[in-house]
Amino acid sequence: MTGLTTHILDTASGKPxxxxxxxxxxxCPQNVPENEKNGTINNPLSTAEKTHLAGEKTQSVVKKLLVETKSNQDGRTEKPLLDEKAMENGQYELHFFTAAYFLNEGAKLDTPPFLDEITISFSIADNTAHYHVPLLVSPWSYSTYRGS
Structure with missing residues (x-):
């Protein structure tokens, strides 16, 4: 199966x-005009991140929202985040809004929460493969891995 999937496990309660x-x-890397290379432009990433993504400091990166959804009763999404037609090689970010979940579950969180929004940066290098990115999370920690 080709595509991108995820699931979220609440390690504090032992349930999805x-x-x-x-x-x-x-x-999405974009070229920076020559006259803006040394100036500040509307760029959400640091120089180190731009260098990592583009291999040089002359590129800017634009984040393109592809999917917004919620996890179901199994902690999964109803359909793949990317199906085989939408799979493209490149850099991606998954954002999980976990503080709202834990507050809804009755957890006592600091203000502001220690983990409010968790961002997982990853790459797709083979757009014919299946990528599964699970999130194991509590109010105080998280881990991830490339699943199967």
Missing amino acids: ASGVKIQLYKL
């Missing part, structure tokens, strides 16, 4: 995390 808002972004 349902109702978590999820956003998927693609990071």
Whole structure:
């Protein structure tokens, strides 16, 4: 199966995390005009991040929102975040809005919460493969891995 999927497990309760808002972004490198290379432009990424993504400091990165959804009762999405037609090689970010979930579950969180929005940056190098990005999360920690 080709595509991108995710699921969220609440490690504090030992159950799937349902109702978590999820956003998927693609990071799209764009050339920076010669006259703006040394100036500040509307760029959400640091120089180090631009260098990592583009291999040089002369590119800007624009985040393109591809999907916004919520996790279901199994902690998964109803359909793949990307199906085989939408799979493209490149840099991506998954944003999980976990503080709202934990507050809804009755957790006592600091103000502001220690983990409000979790961002996982990853790459798709083979657009014919299946990529699964699980999130194991509590109010105080999280982990992820490339699943199957």
